[in-house]
């Protein structure tokens with residue numbers, strides 16, 4: 732019988748997940764430790780498993796669990812939309828939580844529901860962080876969908892400029908998104924803080940683009956969203972609450988001997 736939680740010091744049973752191109756290493760344990768260095772080690776694309784982030788699930792009294800979330804550079808982030816979808820599927824399939832679960836993140840309580848290989852997450856209440864403003868010849872919208880995001884709408888996401896994105900990321904300490912609107916659909920490219928590069932998908936980034944478009948009445952309450960990976964995800968808003976749905980994939984499980 733596998734230990735429900737991996738005892739500290741033993742070799743760790745870890746899982747690799749892909750959530751629309753945003754990928755994660757996930758494991759569960761009793762022990763809350765600073766895992767910043769472990770995150771860098773596990774997320775390293777050549778020397779480790781390779782991932783955009785590390786998610787560690789821990790026991791939590793009131794909720795199904797709580798998590799630690801680290802970006803691949805070892806920095807801690809309060810939320811990760813795609814990470815909630817991946818860890819909900821992991822928690823359910825590992826018998827750590829029911830299909831409908833509530834867990835504690837750095838941004839507050841998150842609710843997720845597992846429906847086969849699809850997971851829907853209710854995100855934290857979005858917050859506008861500043862008036863829209865002009866910079867680098869673009870109009871920027873600044874909001875928080877669990878973590879801070881800058882959003883600019885362009886004619887074509889091919890106009891995504893990594894140099895400008897990186898400059899805006901450091902100046903505002905935020906993730907940076909370029910979005911293109913189609914008939915009730917958004918194409919999004921994201922430069923992710925803590926990965927320090929463009930990722931193939933960013934959940935809170937897609938939510939920030941959808942929320943910014945909704946506030947400008949450029950999309951309805953439901954929209955399809957396509958990140959750089961091209962996978963199809965669904966965003967909707969109800970009473971100022973954002974819901975984010977899409978498929979996740981457990982790529983493999985292994986033992987990490989450390």
Ligand SMILES: N[C@H](CCC[C@H](N)C(=O)O)C(=O)O
Pocket residue numbers: 753783802807808810811812813814878879906923924925926932933934935936
């Ligand atoms: N890089 C983000 C955290 C991960 C967000 C992203 N992977 C998502 O799916 O929301 C930050 O440091 O603010």
